[in-house]
Amino acid sequence: MKYCHIKAKLLSPLLIQRQRQPSARESIEYLPGSTLRGALAAKFFLVRGGPDHKDFRSLFLDHPACFPNLLPADEKGERLSRVLPMTGISCKRNSGFKSEGKHGVKDILAVNAASRINDKPADESFWKCPECGEDMKPFSGFWNGDCRSPRKFEASSLYHRHTGIDRDTGTIAPSIFFMDQVIADFRKKDDKSEEYYPQYLSGSMFISDEQIEILKTLIEDSVFAGAERTRGLGELALSIEEMPYPESDIDSWNEQFKKLLRLFTERDVSANTYFSIKLESHAILTDKFLRPVSDIEEFSSPEFVQILKMVKPQVIRGWQSAWNMPKPDDTGLAMGSVFLFQYKGDDPEHLKTFLKELAIKGIGLRREEGFGRISVCDDLHIIKEGI
Template identity: 30%
Template sequence: MKYLSIRVIAQSPLSIRSDHASSGAGTTSYIPGSTVLGSLATTYKLLNPGDAHNFERLFLSGAVRFPNLYLASYKKNQKLPDINKNLPIYPTPKTAIACKRQKGFLYPSDQNNESHGVRDTLIDHTLFTEWPEKDKVTALTILEASQTCAFEHNHQRCGEPTNRYEAYYRRINDKQLLASEGKYHLQTHTGINRFSGTIEEGILYNRQVFDEGTQFWGLIKVTDETVSTLLEDFLERIAKGGLMRLGTGRTRGMGKVFLITENQSRETDTFAAFQQRLDTFNSMLQQEARKYQTQLSQIEDQYYFALTLHSPTILTDALFRYHGTINARILEDLLYKQAKTPIHGIQHVYHQAQVQRITGWQELWGTPRTNEYAIETGSVFLFKCPHAQRTKLLPALYQLEEQGIGKRTIEGFGRICISDAFHQEVTWL
């Protein structure tokens, strides 16, 4: 597997419709992988109209998996050190919480940052779920710590309620996480009469757009070395010519972007690093459980791991019905079909998940896509299995993380992270 980081900088206002509802004015908070693929495919057709063979290798063979591009911009008034602009951008999981009044990470720690911090609650919810039913009232004390903000200023505790925190962030180091922030504005347009092609009197509408200069980041995965060389040459060509356009309103001058790609070293994605991440999460959970030895002694015989979605994931059953969650049976099927490893004894423990509708436009055919339903980015599913299965389980999970799960993975869907490092953040950051 070869990795290419792709950084997109908006050169003109950029709008990605969040829905096809007639009254929808909002834009998505990221650039979908399907939009990236469609734009690149259209550009390739214009530049190489007769090259069907290489077109198929790049966009139809499945050798290239295009990513969602997540926000990589920050406040201009933030006094930040030089940040490696190829550091990965991650979405926060749905188990992340922050103060309801002053949400956000503590970094950067300057006078302009009034945030009270962010932490993860997956381990808290796991201990509560695994607590014996006969004594659940006592287990409520485990969750109480995450219900109010623990930030202190001048020896006074905030104490405000906490809410789920949704953002994209970069990990600067082990204890410094930096949230991305985009700037938007509304553009007002007049409606056009479909028959005369002139302004339709009495029709105005607004469209939310990203400001010029907004940056996005993603990671392209390429499984074929020869296709990777072909892709790099093509991306370099359109980057130099400024030929790429994204989103809606392109005939009005919107959607012009500047493209930067680089080969990405992925030392953190080796199997050894993967194994260490999973073992660290399981050890942290076991360590928290030891505080309640009498009630949670059975946890020590189990191996716990979390499956966190880093992009929307489309899963269907044999009758093409959409899944709104991932249970133990679905996970075992995925491990068998994609990693070719039969694993038995997996149990579902806990999850936080939501479902979203996926709409879109087929650029090459000029038709709307069929609506589909996906499990949202950031959804978390916690599982356990007998510790004796660990040696067999880890390579299979590693393959699953590398390949992605579900439908349309070449468009950025189905990217997952096993035991995301964010779940280890049990203190306020």
């Protein structure tokens, strides 16, 4: 399997509806893996053949590739975006990274973990902005993952306004007006700049050599995704290239995290081994009876102790083009959810191998649609000061 960077350049605005039947349609800020997978499957039917074709079975059915969410990226789409963890907080008056002229971002994983260890509430002063003294609130979205030069990535949006047409006169009908909020196919360098760049979305995936060759035949020209495709929306230029896999240094992260813990607790944590899990996409976790749960089954053995979790429920909706009907709703955990574990075992090399394999294959259901992707030991958790 190869680790590849997949990039989408928007050739027209993109609409991925947040709600199924809203009064005003609003797009989410990224291209879900399930939508990308469906768009490529539709393209295969158009140019290659039906579901019995051996290449279709290789890419989508027998050993399916797990298509990622494509998140807002930089001006050239070269930098992989990361999901901000739910432990990130920033000033409610001027939220954002200091490198972008804002009041900075802090992480509360170590503070909350120490609170659990001490069995008492954390100091409320930690939730005050060091710049202005205002409260700090959760800071969500996507960023470049670089603590030395952090930058938040946001997709530009447009509003498409529509009027109703009178069937008798062929002119605008009175009292019928609606609009769509879509991801724009361009972006500004910043709020004050008049420079415009193409809008890129990017993600990463593990894929075999055979599947790469099949995929390249589908992305030689434009692919259409999302809603309102008959009106010209959702045209994408896709590309894929191999890149090195960024492995996590669990030992270094563990030592840095314990240094932070010692600032908030007097208990001895020097002999403990900690690691964190962050959901890079929504995850559908179930028990053996397929009931929704909020715990990761792979960490249910006695050698893992869950210290805390910061999670949020998420209703997962979708559309099945083959049925021309909506998919059944699933209840899962939202991207950005964070788990902190302590490892009680005596084989650190086994732990590293286990976590790497889990990051590759993912967790939960519908992983081929981009759900259940995780990252291990996010660097934002070990920053001492705001960035």
